[in-house]
Amino acid sequence: QVQLVESGGGLVQTGDSLRLSCAASGRTFSAYAMGWFRQAPGKEREFVAAISRSGGSTFYADSVKGRFTISRDNTKNTVYLQMNSLKPEDTAVYFCAADKIQSTIVVFTSTSRYDFWGQGTQVTVSS
Numbered sequence: 217q218v219q220l221v222e223s224g225g226g227l228v229q230t231g232d233s234l235r236l237s238c239a240a241s242g243r244t245f246s247a248y249a250m251g252w253f254r255q256a257p258g259k260e261r262e263f264v265a266a267i268s269r270s271g272g273s274t275f276y277a278d279s280v281k282g283r284f285t286i287s288r289d290n291t292k293n294t295v296y297l298q299m300n301s302l303k304p305e306d307t308a309v310y311f312c313a314a315d316k317i318q319s320t321i322v323v324f325t326s327t328s329r330y331d332f333w334g335q336g337t338q339v340t341v342s343s
Contacts, residue, residue, distance in 0.1 A: 249269050297312075
């Protein structure tokens with residue numbers, strides 16, 4: 217089992233940047249592919265980005281491609297989401313999630329795939 221704690225959210229203006237972090241407990245962080253999801257008020261949780269166990273494969277939602285970058289440091293049990301050129305439509309609670317997976321290169325975008333979730337961190341982008 218793994219516990220996830222997100223941090224780094226806040227209130228920013230359009231065009232600003234934020235970096236979210238997600239710290240994982242346990243010794244088997246590298247056994248998990250990691251994903252970032254977000255949920256805006258009144259909307260379903262949606263996929264943002266994912267990174268494979270090794271960090272060699274990444275995948276992004278079209279809405280954030282070119283603006284967001286997911287990365288991980290397996291020595292620190294941490295996954296990051298660098299968010300640049302933020303827009304008001306990026307406003308949401310951001311969640312990190314862990315998917316225990318055999319493959320070191322495959323990632324999934326479905327929420328149902330992920331086994332463990334953090335509590336979320338609020339990101340608000342003002343216009």
